[in-house]
Every structure is written in C-alpha cells, then in structure tokens.
Amino acid sequence: MFSSGNYRRFRTQGLLLLALSGLMIIMSFSSPYFMKWDNLRNILDQSTLNILVGVGMTLVICAGGIDLSVGAVAALVGAVMGLAMHAGYSPYLAIAAGLMVAVLSGLVNGGLTAYLRITPFIVTLASLSIIRGLTLIITGAIPISSFPSTFTGLGSGSLGIFPAPVVLTALVAAAGSVLLNLTPSGYYFQAMGGNEEALRRSGISVPRYKILVYVLSAFCAGLAGLVLTARLNCADPTAGYMLEMDAIATAVLGGTSMRGGQGSMAGTVIAGLLLAVLRNGLTINSIASYYQQVLVGVIILAAVVISELRSNRVEEAAL
Amino acid sequence: METNGPAPVLSLFGISKSFGNIQALNRVSLEVFSGQVLALVGDNGAGKSTLIKILSGVYAADAGEIHIRGQVFKHLTPGRALRSGITTVYQDLSLVNGRDVVSNVFLGKEYRKARYFIDRRRMEKDTRRLLDQLHINLPSLKVPVGSLSGGQRQALAVARAIHQGGKIIVLDEPTAAMGISESQQVMALIGNLRKQGYAVILVSHHLPQVFAVADRLCIMRHGSLVADLPTGSTNLEEVVALMTGLKAGPPSEVRKAAGN
Numbered sequence: 001m002f003s004s005g006n007y008r009r010f011r012t013q014g015l016l017l018l019a020l021s022g023l024m025i026i027m028s029f030s031s032p033y034f035m036k037w038d039n040l041r042n043i044l045d046q047s048t049l050n051i052l053v054g055v056g057m058t059l060v061i062c063a064g065g066i067d068l069s070v071g072a073v074a075a076l077v078g079a080v081m082g083l084a085m086h087a088g089y090s091p092y093l094a095i096a097a098g099l100m101v102a103v104l105s106g107l108v109n110g111g112l113t114a115y116l117r118i119t120p121f122i123v124t125l126a127s128l129s130i131i132r133g134l135t136l137i138i139t140g141a142i143p144i145s146s147f148p149s150t151f152t153g154l155g156s157g158s159l160g161i162f163p164a165p166v167v168l169t170a171l172v173a174a175a176g177s178v179l180l181n182l183t184p185s186g187y188y189f190q191a192m193g194g195n196e197e198a199l200r201r202s203g204i205s206v207p208r209y210k211i212l213v214y215v216l217s218a219f220c221a222g223l224a225g226l227v228l229t230a231r232l233n234c235a236d237p238t239a240g241y242m243l244e245m246d247a248i249a250t251a252v253l254g255g256t257s258m259r260g261g262q263g264s265m266a267g268t269v270i271a272g273l274l275l276a277v278l279r280n281g282l283t284i285n286s287i288a289s290y291y292q293q294v295l296v297g298v299i300i301l302a303a304v305v306i307s308e309l310r311s312n313r314v315e316e317a318a319l
Numbered sequence: 320m321e322t323n324g325p326a327p328v329l330s331l332f333g334i335s336k337s338f339g340n341i342q343a344l345n346r347v348s349l350e351v352f353s354g355q356v357l358a359l360v361g362d363n364g365a366g367k368s369t370l371i372k373i374l375s376g377v378y379a380a381d382a383g384e385i386h387i388r389g390q391v392f393k394h395l396t397p398g399r400a401l402r403s404g405i406t407t408v409y410q411d412l413s414l415v416n417g418r419d420v421v422s423n424v425f426l427g428k429e430y431r432k433a434r435y436f437i438d439r440r441r442m443e444k445d446t447r448r449l450l451d452q453l454h455i456n457l458p459s460l461k462v463p464v465g466s467l468s469g470g471q472r473q474a475l476a477v478a479r480a481i482h483q484g485g486k487i488i489v490l491d492e493p494t495a496a497m498g499i500s501e502s503q504q505v506m507a508l509i510g511n512l513r514k515q516g517y518a519v520i521l522v523s524h525h526l527p528q529v530f531a532v533a534d535r536l537c538i539m540r541h542g543s544l545v546a547d548l549p550t551g552s553t554n555l556e557e558v559v560a561l562m563t564g565l566k567a568g569p570p571s572e573v574r575k576a577a578g579n
Contacts, residue, residue, distance in 0.1 A: 182436050184429050187418075191426055194415035201413055202427030202483070203401070261417035 012255030012307065016270040020277065027281035034284055041163065047276035048165040049074075049224050053243055054250035054268045055176040056220030061251050062180065063213045064193035064260030065120040069109060070221035071243030072131035075236070077102050077225030079135045081151075082144035082235030091151035095226060102222025103215055105131060110211030120214075128244070135237045145234040155230025165227045172223060177265035179216075189213055193260025249296070250275060253303045327386075328353050328518050329374075329405070329487055334383035336369055343369040345542040346383070351487060356509055356519040358529040358550075361539035362562050367522050370539070371489055374520070375407040376400035387487075406485030408476045408493070416465030420457060421446045423464050424479050449478050454511055470501030474508050487518045494525060506532050526555055538562055 028035045053070045060067045077098040084094035105127060112123045157164045180186035188209045191199045200206050224243065229235045252258060253274070254267030275296060282292045327350035336344040344366045351357055359367050372378040374385075379394035386392075387403040395403070414423050421439070424446045430438035446460055455474045457467065464472060473493050480488055490509070494502040502525075509532050512519050523529050529536065530550060538546040538561045546561050560566035 182439075184431070184437060187422055187426070187429060187437060190418060191415045191422070194417040195412075197412050198415050198426065201409075203398075204427045257417075261415065 013264060013267050013270060016254065016267060016274060020270055020274045023274065023277055023281065027277065027284070030281070031284045034281060039280065039284070041161075043273070043276045043280045044166045045163045046280065047272045048163075048169040048227060049240075049243065050246050050250045050275060051169050051269055051272035052172055052220050052224040052227065053247035054254070054272055055173050055265065056217030057244075057247040058251045058254070058256050058263045058265055058268045059176065059180065059189055059213050060120075060217045061248070061256050061258060062193050062260060062263035063189040063210065064196065065113065065210070065213065066124065066248070067109065067214060067217045067221075068121065068124040068244045069105065069127040069131055070217060070224070070247055071240035072128045072135065073102055073105050073218050073221040074225035074228060074240035074243055075238065076105070076131050076135045077222040078229035078235040078239055079139045079144065079237055081226065081229055082147065083138065085147050085151065086144060091148050094151070098226060099219065099222045102218045102225070106215035106218030107211060109218065110214030113214065114207035114210040132237075139235070139237040141237055143234050143236040145232075147230070147233055152230050152233045155227055155232070165231065168223065168227065172220065173265060173269050176220075180263065180265055185209065185212065190261055190263070193262070195261075246275075249300045252307075253300055255307060257307070258304075325352060327351055328388055330386040331370075332384045332386070334370070334373060334380045334385070336373060336378060336380050342542050344373070344380070347539075347542075347544045348383075349537060349544060349547070351518050351520060353486075353518050354513055354516045355534045356513050356521055356532055357535045357537060358521045358523060358533035359537050359539065360523065360526065360529060360558065360562060364541075365539040365562070366542040367539055368491070369542075371407060371491060371520070371522060374400065374405055374489060376405075401484070404484060404486030405489065406480035406483065406487070407489040407491065408473075408480050409491065413476050413479060414464050414472060417463055419463055420460040420467075420475060423475060424449065424482050426479070428483060445482075449482055452515070453478055453481070453508060455508065468501055469497045470504040473497075473501075473505050477508060477512070481512075481517070485517070487520065488512060489520045489522070491522045492524065493521070494523070494528060502528065526558060530555065540564055 024034075033039055053074070056070065057067060080101045081094040081098040084097050085091060089097070109120070109124055109127055112118055113120045154164050154168075159167045180189065188199060188204055191202075191204075192206060192209060192213075196206060199209075221240075221243075225240065228239050232239075250272045251263065251268050254264055254269070254271035256263035256268065278296065278299070279292055282295070283289075329351040331347060331349045333346045333348055334344055335342070335346055347366070347370060349357075359370065361367050369378065373380050374395070376395035376397040376399055384391055384393060385395060387405070390403065392399065392403075395405075400406075415426065418426075421442050425442050430441045430445075432438040432441075443460055450457060453474070455471075455478055457471055457475070464475060467475065477488060477490070493505050493509075497505070506528060509519055509521065513534070521529065521533060533550050536546070536548050536550055536553060536558060537544055538548070538558060540562060541564075545567070548558075557566065
C-alpha cells in the first residue's frame with residue numbers, strides 16, 4: 001500500500017501506534033470508564049473533524065503548501081447548508097450547495113497560489129478572514145438551527161456500531177491514502193513539495209495540481225462542516241475556530257514534513273486518534289482543559305523535534 | 320558537407336546571440352554525432368552556457384539554424400528540444416530528493432493501470448532494466464534519492480534523461496563538487512553512453528577529465544568557437560592556450576574535425 005519506499009514513514013507510524021497503545025493502556029488503568037465501548041465510540045466520533053480536515057491538510061503540506069482557511073470554510077459550508085435548508089431546499093441539495101462552495105474557495109486559494117505566486121500562507125490567511133467574515137454576514141452572526149432528520153442523521157446517526165461521521169471519515173482517509181500513494185496525482189503532490197522545478201521540467205502542469213490540492217483540502221473542510229453542523233443540529237458562524245491549527249498539528253504529528261514532499265495518511269489518522277484519546281483521557285481524569293492545551297502543544301513540539309532530528313540525519317547521510 | 324562519415328544528429332549553423340550590446344555567441348557552427356562525446360570547453364563567459372541554453376530551448380538564437388536529424392529549427396523551445404531528443408541534465412533541478420529511485424526515473428511519465436493508478440511493478444521492472452543497461456549500480460530502487468551519493472544521483476539524472484527519450488545528452492559540469500571515485504563513476508557512465516550510440520555534449524572545466532573521456536574538444540573563447548579538435552591530436556597546453564587566447568584558432572571557418 002505505501003509503496004514509495006520510505007522506511008522513515010513506516011517507523012514514524014510504528015512509533016505513533018506504540019504511543020497510541022501505550023496511552024490507551026495508561027488511560028485504562030487510570031479510569032475504569034475509559035475502555036468501555038461507549039467511550040471508545042465517543043473518542044472515534046471526536047477524532048473525526050481533525051482527521052477529515054487533516055487528510056486534506058496532509059495533501060496540501062505534502063505538496064509544499066499550507067491551508068489556514070479550512071476552519072473558516074467548514075463554518076461557511078455549514079452556514080450555506082443551513083440557510084439552504086431553511087429556504088426550503090432538500091438536505092441533499094443543501095449538502096451539494098455547501099460542498100460546491102467549499103470547492104469554489106479551494107479554487108480561489110489554489111488559483112491565487114498557483115498563478116499569482118503568492119505564498120500559500122498569506123493567501124489562505126487572507127481567505128480565512130474573508131470567508132469567516134462572509135459567513136458572519138450571510139448568517140447575520142446568528143446560529144441557524146433545527147434541520148430535517150435526514151440531515152442531522154449524518155452527524156448523530158449510526159451505521160452499524162459506528163457513528164456515521166466515523167464511517168465517512170474512514171472512507172475519506174482511505175481515499176486520501178490511495179490518492180497519495182497509488183495515483184499520479186499523489187506522486188505529483190509529493191514531487192511538487194520536494195522539488196517543484198523538477199516537476200515542471202518533467203512536463204507536468206504544476207498550477208493544475210496546485211489548484212487540485214487546495215480544492216481537495218477545501219472539500220475535506222466542507223465535509224467537516226457538514227459533520228459539525230449535522231451533529232450539533234446547528235450551523236454556528238463561529239464554528240471550526242482554530243480547526244486549521246488542529247489539522248496542521250495532526251498532520252505534523254503524523255509525520256508529514258512541513259518542508260513538503262513527504263507525508264503519511266496513515267500517520268495522520270493515527271495522530272488524530274492519539275490526540276482524541278489524550279483529550280478524552282484527560283477529561284475523564286478531570287484535568288482542566290487548560291492543561292490539555294499545554295500538553296497537546298508539548299507533544300506536537302516533541303514530535304516535530306524528533307522528526308527534524310531524524311530527517312537531518314538522513315540529509316547528512318546524503319552528503 | 321564535405322565529410323563522408325556518418326551524418327551528424329545535430330548541426331548548428333552560424334548561431335549568434337547577444338544580450339544588449341554583449342555578443343554572447345558569434346556565428347557558432349558545430350556538428351554533433353551519435354556515439355561520440357563532444358567536450359565544450361572554455362573559460363568563464365566564453366559562451367558555453369548560452370550555447371547550451373539555446374540547445375535546450377531556453378534561449379532563442381538571434382541568427383542561425385539548428386538541424387536535428389533533418390529537421391530545421393530557427394529556434395527551439397524547451398518542448399521542441401525534448402521532443403527532438405536533446406536533453407540537458409541538471410542534477411539538482413531534475414531530481415526530487417525525498418522520492419525514491421523509481422518515482423524519479425518515471426516522474427511525469429508514470430505507467431498506469433486501470434487508467435487511474437500507478438503501475439508500480441512495471442515501473443520497477445523497467446527502472447531495473449534501464450539501470451542495468453547503463454551499468455548503474457544503486458543499493459536499492461526504493462531508497463529516497465537524497466540518500467544516494469552525488470555520483471549516483473548524477474547517474475540517475477542521466478538515466479532519467481534517457482528514459483524520457485533523450486538521444487543527445489547535454490551534461491553541464493556533471494562532476495562539479497564530486498570526489499574522485501564519484502567523478503570516475505560519472506566518466507564511466509559517459510563512456511557507456513557513447514558505446515550505446517548516444518551523442519554526449521559535455522561541458523566541463525576539468526580538463527584532465529575531458530581528455531580522458533571526450534572524442535572531440537570544441538574550444539570557445541569570447542563567444543566564438545576557436546577550435547574543434549579530435550582529442551588525440553591535441554594536448555593540454557594547446558587547449559589552455561586556445562582557451563586563454565595565447566594561441567589563435569584556425570582562421571575564419573572552423574576546422575572540420577568531426578567524422579571519425
């Protein structure tokens with residue numbers, strides 16, 4: 001499956017899995033409630049937003065970019081869906097409209113980055129602000145709530161024993177992994193992040209793939225907006241605040257290099273689960289959320305330091 | 320065409336190029352043959368790089384013609400140059416260090432299966448065959464290119480150029496910043512390319528290396544081709560003298576030293 005020969009990646013995933021199981025063992029000793037299926041199901045459910053957006057973020061970072069607008073896109077998509085349903089459109093039409101808005105914002109992000117050659121950090125920082133502002137304008141800054149049950153079922157319903165969002169997230173992560181590792185687009189994303197000039201010289205249209213990657217990221221953010229809105233039965237214009245930071249943290253913790261060119265979808269999924277387990281475990285053990293924030297920051301820092309040290313070693317070996 | 324040897328794969332006729340009032344190339348004519356290593360030497364600013372950029376289609380010549388296997392071009396574009404089989408190997412610009420050998424050889428030309436998916440197995444098989452053909456030894460096809468030595472990466476960049484259809488391989492300072500044994504690997508590879516019928520244009524400052532591997536020496540000075548000599552008929556002193564202007568080249572038209 002992960003064919004492009006990166007031992008480093010396998011090792012990162014192995015270490016993450018080890019950390020995840022270690023953490024789960026510790027948590028299960030500290031609270032009898034932790035290992036109950038209801039709680040595990042809850043953890044899975046809570047990891048979905050991070051992982052959904054993290055899948056798109058992994059692709060973007062692999063391609064040498066960054067997308068800060070994902071949280072704002074999620075909120076806008078929720079608002080568009082909410083407004084459409086309140087205007088009397090069917091949930092399916094509302095979902096289609098919302099996802100179309102997501103794709104559109106991805107096109108704008110990608111187009112500005114690819115053709116005007118503005119750094120993606122600036123482009124998506126600006127679009128974060130614009131999109132968040134637009135969301136507040138179209139909703140009048142008031143949350144929209146109560147939707148048909150076909151819609152809310154996507155957030156709080158179940159498919160078999162799993163919550164619907166978990167099934168959706170699993171599908172998206174699998175698709176992302178296949179895309180990144182087994183298709184030409186995935187190869188080009190990674191080549192773009194590693195050496196854009198090499199990709200250009202091999203006759204591939206770099207702008208085309210740059211736009212594609214931002215569209216995919218925005219689409220994932222749109223799906224997160226759908227899950228968020230359906231789960232809460234409410235489209236909050238301030239929803240998804242700081243979601244971009246969580247998604248970047250998830251991708252980086254999962255072994256995706258901020259320098260671009262390398263990333264792992266499996267790593268992102270495991271990292272998303274790890275963060276969810278950590279938050280859940282700390283909450284169960286009644287540790288205040290302020291401490292959780294500090295701890296999450298420290299873990300991300302530690303992960304990046306470890307991965308940088310290791311990639312420096314690889315590069316030194318190359319000289 | 321008074322020579323009765325094989326026809327050249329690439330001929331330049333009176334190529335001139337100036338940038339503002341600097342004459343970078345002044346009526347350069349040159350013939351390149353398959354199975355031959357042509358070394359382009361000259362001091363800094365002699366016009367080697369400009370000539371190569373015209374060959375790879377980066378610059379358009381102000382005057383002159385380029386003939387490639389019967390086709391005549393006033394100027395090449397990068398795409399036309401590639402389609403005509405002229406490939407310039409820039410190691411740093413053509414390889415993605417984070418990706419493995421197979422992905423690099425096939426970048427932009429991946430085999431597919433079921434239309435949408437990469438056919439990894441077939442790509443690995445052909446990469447192995449290509450590397451065997453060129454006698455390039457790599458520890459594994461699955462290691463990131465960044466972990467290979469400079470010589471191995473240069474060899475890989477050449478393999479990639481050939482895989483993408485290169486028949487006329489332009490190497491610009493291929494051994495710059497390389498150790499002795501790495502340079503020797505690259506020299507051996509150039510020898511292999513010649514044996515297999517590729518035309519090689521080698522730009523290098525390293526004259527002993529050039530003498531060891533080239534069949535012909537084309538010496539440039541101040542934008543002109545001052546001499547075109549078979550390697551066997553000249554020596555280091557003469558070449559240095561021609562490069563620095565201590566000795567003038569043959570008058571007017573360039574001596575035809577090509578052929579065999």
